[in-house]
Amino acid sequence: MSIIEVKNLTKIFGKNTKQALKLLDNGHSKEEILKQTGSTVGVNRANFSVEEGEIFVIMGLSGSGKSTLVRLINRLIEPTGGNIYINGEDLAKMNKQELREVRRKKLSMVFQKFGLFPHRTVLENAAFGLEIQKVEKQEREEKAKKALELVGLGGYLDQKPGQLSGGMQQRVGLARALTNDPSVLLMDEAFSALDPLIRKEMQDELIHLQSKMKKTILFITHDLDEALRLGDRIALMRDGNIVQIGTPEEILVNPANDYVEKFVEDVDKSKIFTAQHIMKRPETIQIEKHGPRVALERMREEGISSILVTDKNRQLQGYVTAEAASQAVKSQNGDLKEIIKTDIPQVDKDTALQDIFSVIYDSQTPVAVVEEGKLLGIIVRGAVIAALAGEGEVENNV
Amino acid sequence: MFNMMSIVPKIPVAEGVTDFVGWLTDTFSFLFDPIKVHFGNLMDFITESVLMNIPPLIFILLVAVIAFFLTGKKLGLAAFSIVGLWFIHNQGYWEEMMNTLTLVIVASLLSVIIGVPIGILMSKSKITETIFTPILDFMQTMPAFVYLIPAVAFFGIGMVPGVIASLIFATPPTIRFTNLGIRQVSGELVEAADAFGSTGAQKLFKVELPMARPTIMAGINQTVMLSLSMVVIASMIGAPGLGSEVLSALQRSQVGPGFVSGVGIVILAIVIDRMTQNLSKEKKANG
Structure with a gap:
């Protein structure tokens, strides 16, 4: 079930927003609208939905409208048009009081520069959301403590935010957002102000927390690597428009247009692509049915010098070389088991390209891709090099 | 020849204001008179029954102890208070100082009570800010003597019109700094x-005012100092205190007494200024 659904969400900054909205609907461009009305289109009819438990990343460069978009969702910025459905309720139509309720119970936000209150302790900061809901002090501090422990700050309750490092401050920001147990977390460039090492640590932490909490997270970033690391799906924004929505793979493999393609061309693909993207369909024989003769025949047909052997459940057993097979045929030794070799390197289907590289470098044979012992595919050297070269010729044929 | 400049006859602004103030005095005397009486009595009570009832030595020590703790347990201001206040007592200006103190305390308190809410209103709405800014300019730049006249008309002479004059002159910094402080959050x-669902009041009291406090305190400090600087002018309409000693020394061209009572004001000013300054710092460190 989609927990957030955004329909035609639009923000126009300026005076003549009604006229600008009409022009926008009539298909005029951002530049034309600016010329005619003096208004700027911040977000142009954004449409997307976020599923429960998903990390949905909105990614774009500065000025692309991503920060505006996230603020439209909890109406820190009033939308000019469109609807925001949270659990089916339209936020855009709510009065102040209803909106406040939704903000208190369902949406929490984490800010780029942390947005912590310097005059309050870490604990008081984390308890802020419940404090304004007039929850009893004891109860709210208990929940805040739990949230702080979750992010690893159980020992810093009485410190002031100013006494903590950037990474720790953002953990407080995260704990504050988690304390009221919202269904949706809005994270606006939450890790952008941190230095790279801490950023990566926080990303790992978020992924780890997410595996426990299963919140729905809307994550805003300008960092493509971060988007690819965190996102279950990514929406790419440019000039207020959503250019493409898709899984990280979809965006990398099938960029919707030149802009996206250009955007992703510098990505270190060796971190993004995994074994399953570059593997090929393997030629196999079954250990129960086939003997050396069949093996030799198949190798000849395909023009290969070795063939993989599985059992009838596709569990990988090993491989047979052409040389061994032909000797077995000559010596009338009909049993495949005698000539099977098992020293084939295996990798998991989610192994990153950069890790496969070292495996395949040392190996005489192709590398087998397996999932719980089951053979999925095979990787040859050429495929790894092609993918690293970024030719876009990645074969996706499982 | 046709003279462009005399095309409009003189507009009777002065007459209009005179009539208006006269009308105000007559119409609202039911309001002004009780204020004059009760407020005057209250201030006399503060001076005579409270401040003057504290033995000077105790008072000086009390001030020194407060100064000691406010300045973070440093001796400087405490020592200065002891010497300075002792000097004022030694010169025979104790009661005058107490009168001045009453004027400053009451005027400052009222300034804060009136100024902070107005500052908040200004910070919340562009319209209020646009309306109040020229009024504040007016209050600060209009020569004090000008509004002493209607103050006397409304409230007679003495402490009360002095406080009113102080209010007009000294409230603007509190208003301006409150506005500025909140806008700077x-x-x-x-x-x-907002994102966590605060109401307007929660946002104001839990976030904006605490964040703006150092700025607001700086404004209040200015207000206190300005109301102290009004004591000489207020003495022209009969407010008792160190100011009236300065005034009478001026009128009789007595250099010596004028100097001593002037120094008395400076001592009081320094003690009050350092105390209020440290009040904001101390709160900041603890709260």
């Missing part, structure tokens, strides 16, 4: 307060 903190 970082946008992200305001967003954070």
Whole structure:
């Protein structure tokens, strides 16, 4: 079930927003609208939905409208048009009081520069959301403590935010957002102000927390690597428009247009692509049915010098070389088991390209891709090099 | 020849104001008179029954102890208070100082009570800010003597019109600094307060005012100092205190007594200034 659904969400900054909205609907461009009305289109009819438990990343460069978009969702910025459905309720139509309720119970936000209150302790900061809901002090501090422990700050309750490092401050920001147990977390460039090492640590932490909490997270970033690391799906924004929505793979493999393609061309693909993207369909024989003769025949047909052997459940057993097979045929030794070799390197289907590289470098044979012992595919050297070269010729044929 | 400049006859502004103030005095005397009486009595009570009832030595020590703790347990201000206040007592200006103190305390308190809410209103709405800014300019730049006249008309002579004059002159910094302080609160903190579903009042009291406090305190410090600087002018309409000693020394061209009572004002000013300054710092460190 989609927990957030955004329909035609639009923000126009300026005076003549009604006229600008009409022009926008009539298909005029951002530049034309600016010329005619003096208004700027911040977000142009954004449409997307976020599923429960998903990390949905909105990614774009500065000025692309991503920060505006996230603020439209909890109406820190009033939308000019469109609807925001949270659990089916339209936020855009709510009065102040209803909106406040939704903000208190369902949406929490984490800010780029942390947005912590310097005059309050870490604990008081984390308890802020419940404090304004007039929850009893004891109860709210208990929940805040739990949230702080979750992010690893159980020992810093009485410190002031100013006494903590950037990474720790953002953990407080995260704990504050988690304390009221919202269904949706809005994270606006939450890790952008941190230095790279801490950023990566926080990303790992978020992924780890997410595996426990299963919140729905809307994550805003300008960092493509971060988007690819965190996102279950990514929406790419440019000039207020959503250019493409898709899984990280979809965006990398099938960029919707030149802009996206250009955007992703510098990505270190060796971190993004995994074994399953570059593997090929393997030629196999079954250990129960086939003997050396069949093996030799198949190798000849395909023009290969070795063939993989599985059992009838596709569990990988090993491989047979052409040389061994032909000797077995000559010596009338009909049993495949005698000539099977098992020293084939295996990798998991989610192994990153950069890790496969070292495996395949040392190996005489192709590398087998397996999932719980089951053979999925095979990787040859050429495929790894092609993918690293970024030719876009990645074969996706499982 | 036709003279462009005399095309409009003189507009009777002065006459209009005179009539208006006269009308105000007559119409609202039911309001002004009780204020004059009760407020005057209250201030006399503060001076005579409270401040003057504290033995000078105790008072000086009390001030020194407060100064000691406010300045973070440093001896400087405490020592200065002891010497300075002792000097004022030694010169025979104790009661005058107490009168001045009453005027400053009452005027400052009223300034804060009136100024902070107006400052908050200004920070919340562009329209209020646009309306109040020229009024504040007017209050601060209009020569004090000008509004002494209607103050006397409304409230007679003595402490009360002195306080009113101080209020007009000394409230603007509190208003301006409150407005400024709240407007300077970082946008992200305001967003954070909103994003978690604060009501307007919660945002104000839990986030904006605490964040703006150092700035507001600086404004209040200015207000206190300005109301102290009004004591000489207030003495022209009969407010008792160190100011009236300065005034009478001026009128009789007595250099010596004028100097001593002037120094008395300076001593009081320094003690009050350092105390209120440290009040904001101390709160900041603890709260």
